[in-house]
Amino acid sequence: MTTPVHFTHNGRPVSLFTEAGESLLSLLRLKLGDQTPKYGCGQGGCGACSVRIDGQLRLACLTLAETVDGAEVETVAALSAPNLDPLQEAFMDHFAAQCGYCTPGMIVAARTLLDTNPRPSRDEVIEAISGNLCRCTGYEPIIDAILAVAAQEVSA
Amino acid sequence: MPIEITRTDDPGLAARLIANDRGAYVMGGGTGLMRRIHEGDQAVRHLILLSGPRLRQIAPERGGFFIGAQASMADVLAAPEARALHQPAASVGAPALRNMATVGGNLFARPPYGDLTTALLALDAEAVTASGSGEDRRPLALLLEDRTTRRLVLGVFVPDQGGARLHYTKMTRSHPRGASIVTVAASLARSGGRVTMARVAFGGLAGAPFRASGVERALTGGPLGSETIATAAERIGDGITPMSDALASGWYRLEMAKIHLRRLLGTAQGSPS
Amino acid sequence: MSLDFRKDLFADERDDNLNVVGKPIRRQDILGHVTGTSPFFDDNKFDNLLHLKCVRSPHHHARIVSIDTAKAEAMPGVVRLLRGRDVPVNLNTLLSLLDFGLDDEPVLAETKVSYWGEPIVAVIATSEQAALDAVAAVEVRYEELPAVFDVEEALKPGAPTVNETYPGNHFVFYENTDHQRLRFGDTEARFARAAHIVEGRYQLTPIEQAPMEPNGAIAAPETNDRFACYTPTQGLFFSVGTCAKVLDVDLNRLHFIGGTVGGGFGGKVDSVCEPLAILGAMLTRQPVRYVLNRAEEMQVSAPRSAELWEIKDGIAEDGRILAREFKGWFDAGAYTRLTSYGVVKCTGHLPGPYTIPAVKSDIWCVFTNRTPATAMRGFGVLGVDFAIERQMDKGARAAGLGPMEYRLINAYRDGDMKATRRVASNTALVECIQVAAEKAGYPLAPEYKAMTSMTGASLTQIPETVTDSGRRPAGYTAIEKTEVSPGLGEAAQVQPTPAAPVARARTGGASSLPERPSYAPQPAPPQAAPPPAPEPPEPAPAKPRYSRYSSSIRRR
Numbered sequence: 001m002t003t004p005v006h007f008t009h010n011g012r013p014v015s016l017f018t019e020a021g022e023s024l025l026s027l028l029r030l031k032l033g034d035q036t037p038k039y040g041c042g043q044g045g046c047g048a049c050s051v052r053i054d055g056q057l058r059l060a061c062l063t064l065a066e067t068v069d070g071a072e073v074e075t076v077a078a079l080s081a082p083n084l085d086p087l088q089e090a091f092m093d094h095f096a097a098q099c100g101y102c103t104p105g106m107i108v109a110a111r112t113l114l115d116t117n118p119r120p121s122r123d124e125v126i127e128a129i130s131g132n133l134c135r136c137t138g139y140e141p142i143i144d145a146i147l148a149v150a151a152q153e154v155s156a
Numbered sequence: 157m158p159i160e161i162t163r164t165d166d167p168g169l170a171a172r173l174i175a176n177d178r179g180a181y182v183m184g185g186g187t188g189l190m191r192r193i194h195e196g197d198q199a200v201r202h203l204i205l206l207s208g209p210r211l212r213q214i215a216p217e218r219g220g221f222f223i224g225a226q227a228s229m230a231d232v233l234a235a236p237e238a239r240a241l242h243q244p245a246a247s248v249g250a251p252a253l254r255n256m257a258t259v260g261g262n263l264f265a266r267p268p269y270g271d272l273t274t275a276l277l278a279l280d281a282e283a284v285t286a287s288g289s290g291e292d293r294r295p296l297a298l299l300l301e302d303r304t305t306r307r308l309v310l311g312v313f314v315p316d317q318g319g320a321r322l323h324y325t326k327m328t329r330s331h332p333r334g335a336s337i338v339t340v341a342a343s344l345a346r347s348g349g350r351v352t353m354a355r356v357a358f359g360g361l362a363g364a365p366f367r368a369s370g371v372e373r374a375l376t377g378g379p380l381g382s383e384t385i386a387t388a389a390e391r392i393g394d395g396i397t398p399m400s401d402a403l404a405s406g407w408y409r410l411e412m413a414k415i416h417l418r419r420l421l422g423t424a425q426g427s428p429s
Numbered sequence: 430m431s432l433d434f435r436k437d438l439f440a441d442e443r444d445d446n447l448n449v450v451g452k453p454i455r456r457q458d459i460l461g462h463v464t465g466t467s468p469f470f471d472d473n474k475f476d477n478l479l480h481l482k483c484v485r486s487p488h489h490h491a492r493i494v495s496i497d498t499a500k501a502e503a504m505p506g507v508v509r510l511l512r513g514r515d516v517p518v519n520l521n522t523l524l525s526l527l528d529f530g531l532d533d534e535p536v537l538a539e540t541k542v543s544y545w546g547e548p549i550v551a552v553i554a555t556s557e558q559a560a561l562d563a564v565a566a567v568e569v570r571y572e573e574l575p576a577v578f579d580v581e582e583a584l585k586p587g588a589p590t591v592n593e594t595y596p597g598n599h600f601v602f603y604e605n606t607d608h609q610r611l612r613f614g615d616t617e618a619r620f621a622r623a624a625h626i627v628e629g630r631y632q633l634t635p636i637e638q639a640p641m642e643p644n645g646a647i648a649a650p651e652t653n654d655r656f657a658c659y660t661p662t663q664g665l666f667f668s669v670g671t672c673a674k675v676l677d678v679d680l681n682r683l684h685f686i687g688g689t690v691g692g693g694f695g696g697k698v699d700s701v702c703e704p705l706a707i708l709g710a711m712l713t714r715q716p717v718r719y720v721l722n723r724a725e726e727m728q729v730s731a732p733r734s735a736e737l738w739e740i741k742d743g744i745a746e747d748g749r750i751l752a753r754e755f756k757g758w759f760d761a762g763a764y765t766r767l768t769s770y771g772v773v774k775c776t777g778h779l780p781g782p783y784t785i786p787a788v789k790s791d792i793w794c795v796f797t798n799r800t801p802a803t804a805m806r807g808f809g810v811l812g813v814d815f816a817i818e819r820q821m822d823k824g825a826r827a828a829g830l831g832p833m834e835y836r837l838i839n840a841y842r843d844g845d846m847k848a849t850r851r852v853a854s855n856t857a858l859v860e861c862i863q864v865a866a867e868k869a870g871y872p873l874a875p876e877y878k879a880m881t882s883m884t885g886a887s888l889t890q891i892p893e894t895v896t897d898s899g900r901r902p903a904g905y906t907a908i909e910k911t912e913v914s915p916g917l918g919e920a921a922q923v924q925p926t927p928a929a930p931v932a933r934a935r936t937g938g939a940s941s942l943p944e945r946p947s948y949a950p951q952p953a954p955p956q957a958a959p960p961p962a963p964e965p966p967e968p969a970p971a972k973p974r975y976s977r978y979s980s981s982i983r984r985r
Contacts, residue, residue: 001158021159021193021203021558035472036465038691040641041723042194044187044253048641056230057252062190064183066161067205076465088463092455100462101641101691107463109252123332130333131250135641135692158505158558195724196482196561402727 005069009034010078018065025049025060028075036075036104040133047132050105051075057112059131076104079111086149087111094145098136106132110146119154122147159193160202170206171286171308182206182308184261185228187253188269210310211260214238220315222284225260227311229272232259240314240322244275244341247326250333260309263300267363267399268336273300274359275324277367278341282313300364320345320353325420326360327412329403336360337404338413340420349379356388356417361409362396370394371417385421389414438860458689467689469642470659471720475649479508481709481719482560484550484567485729486542489578489798490589491571493540493549501552501566506559509713510567511551513539516708517677522765523699526670531601533594534764534801536675536704541574543591543763544800546729553709553717576798580737580758583797591763591796600761600769600794607793609772611755611779613848614787614892616743619752623743625827630739631816635732635760638805642691644730645720646702648710656707657684662700663693671700672707683707695804699731699766734768734802735760736812740820743787748828748838752787753780757813759794762801769794771802771809777849778810781817782858783839784888788848833866837877844886852889856882 001020006013009032016031023042028034028051040048042061049060052074079085087107090096097103106129113120113128120128125146126139134142164170173180179201181189192200211226214235221237232238232245233254248271249257262272263283276296283299285292286308293313323342328334339359345352354375359365370391378384392413398406436445445451461467498510513519513535520532538549550567554560575589582588583598590596602609620626640661647659662668665687673680690697702719709717721730736759743752757775761768772794780788807814825835840858847853859882866873 001161003161019158019556019558020161023190023194026557029471030478033474035469035474038465038469038642039471039720040643043191043723044249044256045723046641047250047252050252056255058255059187059252061194062186062256064186064190064203064205067186076463080464084464091463092459095456095459097456097459097462099641099690099692100458100467101469103462104465112251127332128251131252133641135639135694193558195722196558196565198562198565 003066005066007068007070008072010074011072022065023061024051024063024065024068024073027065028060028073034075034077036077038101038104040101040105044131045133046102047105047109047129048102050108050132052108052112055112055115057109074108076107079107085111086152087114087146090145090149090152091142094141094148096137096141096145102132102134106134106142110142110149113146114150114153118150120146120150125150159200161205162202163205163207165206165208167206167208167286167308167310168289170204173202173204174306174308177202178306180204182225182260184226184258185256187249187257188261188265206308213311217313220313222311222313223259224311225258225263225309227259229254229257229259229262232272238314240279240317241272241275243322243324244272244326247271247324247333247339259312263296263309263312268360268401268403270359270365271326271336271339274339274357274365275322275341276312276314277357277365278322278324278343278355279314279317280343280355281315283307283309284311284313285309297367300366317343318345319347320355321424323420323424325416327416335403338409338416339365340413340416342417342420342424344375344380344421344424346380350377351375351380351384358392358413360399361392361413362399366396368392368394375421380421380425382422382425385418385425388421389417392417435860435864438864439857442855461689469689469691470647470661470687471642471645471718473647473659473686475647475716475718477715478647479553479555479709479713479715479717480557480560481511481551481553481705481717482557482564483548483705484552484564484569485725486538486545486547486549486571488542488571488573488576489545490574490576490591491542492574493538493542494570494572495568496550496570497568498550500568501550501563504554504559504563504566506555507552507563508555508715509553509709510563511537511553511705511708511712513537513549515712516675516704518675521671521675523667523671523767524765524770525674526667530765530769531594533592534766536708541593542571544798546725546800547763548705548729551705551709551719553713578797578799580735580760580793580795580797583795584758584793589798591798592765595796598796600765600772600796602769602772602794609776609790609792609794611776611788611790611848612894612896613789613850614752615895616752616754616787616789617895619787620741620743622745623751624746625742625744625824627742627744627820627824627827628740629816629820629823631737631819633736633812633815635735635800635802636805637727637730637732638692638694638696639727640690640692640694640696643721643723643726644697644699644702645718646706647716647718648703648706649716650710650714651684655682655684656710657686658703658707660685660687660703661690661693661697662687662703663690663695663697664700667698668700668703672704675704676708676711694806695733695808696730698804699801701730729800731762731766731801731803733805733808733811734762734771735799736816738813738816740816742820742824744824744828748825748830748835750783750785750824750839752789753785754788755779755790755792755813757790757792759792759809759812760799760802761794761796762799763796764801765794765796766801766803767808768802771804774809775813778813779848781814781821782841782856783821783836784841784845784853784886785839785848786888786892790848831871833862833871833873834877837862837873837880840882842881842886843883844889846888846891850891853886858882 002017006015037060038048040046044062051060182204211224213224229245229248281296282293283296320343326339327337341357343355354372356371371388374388398410400406516536519535522530522532552560552563577583649657651657669685706717706719739756741754772792825832841853845853
């Protein structure tokens with residue numbers, strides 16, 4: 001059973017067919033060619049597939065593809081163009097990525113936090129990325145990078 | 157066999173579909189069902205995408221308030237009416253998951269999930285189920301116990317708590333958010349230094365969230381002293397088989413349940429009412 | 430987080446004017462990471478991509494009675510099923526590439542399963558969902574066998590045989606001993622003179638590496654009958670060699686593309702996904718993607734091994750450790766993978782970073798019906814270090830010393846002879862403890878603060894060592910190794926003096942395997958005593974062997 005689905009992907013309208021039971025993650029990666037969200041668990045436990053749907057942070061792996069019909073879907077690719085997001089610069093400067101697999105989801109989660117709470121405390125940063133697992137960094141450089149951007153955006 | 161999908165805003169149709177087909181499930185936020193599909197669970201064959209304003213409603217109703225089954229944890233947190241559930245809702249998942257996970261889904265979440273349900277049990281909530289073209293209410297505990305009849309849950313009704321106050325805690329291995337080792341929700345009413353009513357529920361401990369009647373009896377009638385609390389904690393394991401999984405053994409879960417009940421009630425000791 | 434570089438220590442041994450080391454600098458691959466464009470193996474795009482999923486054992490130990498795939502094969506989207514008989518060389522051990530150990534693990538189980546989740550049938554279908562549905566439709570009948578999950582139980586007489594290659598449930602080291610041994614000095618004599626004897630028993634559970642990116646591989650046909658394999662492997666050439674061997678193809682037909690690994694931590698060295706993905710691509714002539722889901726990654730993909738340790742220390746009145754004995758059991762799970770190597774590596778690490786004039790160690794690599802274990806960050810070393818450091822705390826209490834002081838007294842110094850017969854250099858443990866004490870606010874007396882790792886070696890010679898005869902495992906007969914490891918013929922040709930052409934069986938198929946180097950297990954040990962050694966074979970014409978690691982096949 002295939003169903004047509006129309007939505008906005010990083011600002012661009014797209015129309016595709018989705019198989020019944022297919023996840024948004026599979027649709028984005030295999031059919032749309034946006035490989036920036038990653039498969040880490042398929043259970044909502046790791047956050048590697050974090051995307052924004054109508055501005056809200058969500059997990060692409062647990063989203064039934066056809067439910068995004070009419071929605072705006074954003075991945076980390078939306079943040080990189082035309083210029084890098086300050087968070088991406090800060091992650092590079094703070095050594096906040098090692099293997100890089102969690103990084104796209106982590107940055108989407110962090111950007112969603114700063115858009116709604118431009119001046120988060122350290123605890124609020126930790127809460128905001130509590131669904132995004134990182135196995136390499138030990139989180140500290142990531143938290144530092146996000147706080148550095150918050151300080152910079154508020155003072156600017 | 158490919159999965160079938162039905163989109164509808166007719167609760168009656170959804171109720172008939174799930175009653176007649178054990179492979180049919182109403183989709184909440186997808187946090188439980190999508191995982192099962194990814195892992196090849198052959199039991200999930202038919203997804204029902206049910207919509208309608210009632211299902212996402214959070215509103216006062218006579219004698220309490222109603223939360224629609226499709227309301228997310230984030231919706232609960234944004235609703236002042238549902239203040240009693242803010243702490244439990246905030247303890248579920250992480251931000252992205254809270255935007256997705258629904259109240260209805262939490263009632264049927266696989267253990268050790270079901271933190272909100274644990275709190276709802278302690279609040280003596282009722283399940284609002286579809287009945288013909290109307291609605292029916294039954295105690296949530298009864299709905300959870302009867303796993304054979306497949307009913308469509310439209311929402312839950314949380315009665316006014318009068319003088320009772322909810323105390324809630326959740327123990328996890330990872331911080332700040334993680335799956336439950338044990339979740340404790342205790343609603344206590346006190347008068348003249350005595351506990352006049354206690355509803356105590358545990359999540360993450362056994363196959364589903366449950367009310368611990370032995371604990372409740374041990375707490376009711378006397379003052380909330382350390383001895384009473386210790387006696388009550390020893391009753392947690394009555395009639396249950398603690399659950400073992402990759403996170404913790406049943407033995408560990410039960411021991412942690414005792415400790416966290418003692419701590420939770422220890423803080424309740426000093427709190428007003 | 431602030432790093433404290435103690436530049437006052439060993440200042441003359443270090444050049445502080447380097448371009449990269451010690452300077453804040455961006456990683457060269459980090460732009461790809463933050464934009465989500467780093468090419469992980471699963472980010473490669475293919476038309477007509479097929480998906481592979483495995484039927485896995487629901488039992489810890491069972492004989493496979495029958496496999497019925499008819500229903501699965503008829504399902505929509507199913508392209509092909511793979512069975513053990515489709516794998517050209519369906520028995521392998523990873524370290525056979527280094528000529529260490531016997532082939533003991535099938536790619537797909539054919540006759541029995543030895544751990545929960547062991548793959549039996551691979552289903553290739555047009556979508557992951559179709560593959561999963563077909564996996565559920567494959568009917569396998571089992572006859573359950575008694576299982577063993579504990580290393581001590583596994584070594585008892587009458588324990589179920591986990592791994593038919595090793596009927597005694599233990600690895601055979603150097604083709605002549607049932608465990609890895611270390612002898613240094615005379616422990617018994619020193620225990621007799623010790624003021625305190627401290628004994629301890631320590632256990633560690635397996636630990637899953639849990640990389641964010643699960644194990645997997647995508648293989649695709651290339652031109653000229655070659656096959657590309659996109660892989661997250663941590664050992665790319667190791668993985669090529671393994672695939673060439675089990676698929677019985679020349680190395681130059683495999684084009685491996687790796688390099689970007691979404692976390693490995695040792696869990697991506699086993700090449701469990703690559704062979705099936707390539708075989709699938711060979712047989713379907715389409716790209717095949719095989720990725721473990723998270724549950725498989727946690728349950729089936731190999732963790733760090735469980736370990737059991739017994740340590741006995743003899744300590745002098747002044748707190749010096751006189752003698753230390755180890756008994757260790759590594760739980761390899763059902764198959765060897767890298768645990769045998771972990772045991773060797775562990776032995777090289779003993780007795781920890783301390784100078785002890787008598788050390789004795791016996792370590793077994795044991796097979797049980799648990800998930801096969803493999804590499805994980807410091808495997809072979811971390812487990813025994815945990816045991817050693819707990820033992821050091823106990824020893825300190827027995828000797829009436831603080832834990833830091835006791836370690837400072839016993840820490841090795843430059844010039845000390847280690848149990849591996851190597852002289853220690855650049856030891857630095859003394860300074861590490863001193864800095865740790867300072868950071869922790871632990872008051873060290875002046876004589877301890879004055880210690881240095883650079884002087885004060887107390888053991889400069891190899892002590893007179895008491896040896897004992899090893900136990901030759903019963904049930905093994907030496908067979909001369911004459912065959913070059915399949916897939917490595919090319920490598921063998923670069924040996925300096927090949928005396929004869931490389932002979933390789935080219936027919937393929939499990940039934941026509943080349944004669945494999947092995948020590949064949951015999952049905953039953955003839956007697957408890959070591960079996961008589963076979964006559965040394967007639968010296969055959971020397972054949973080239975590609976071997977860096979193994980002992981010689983000749984009896985010494």
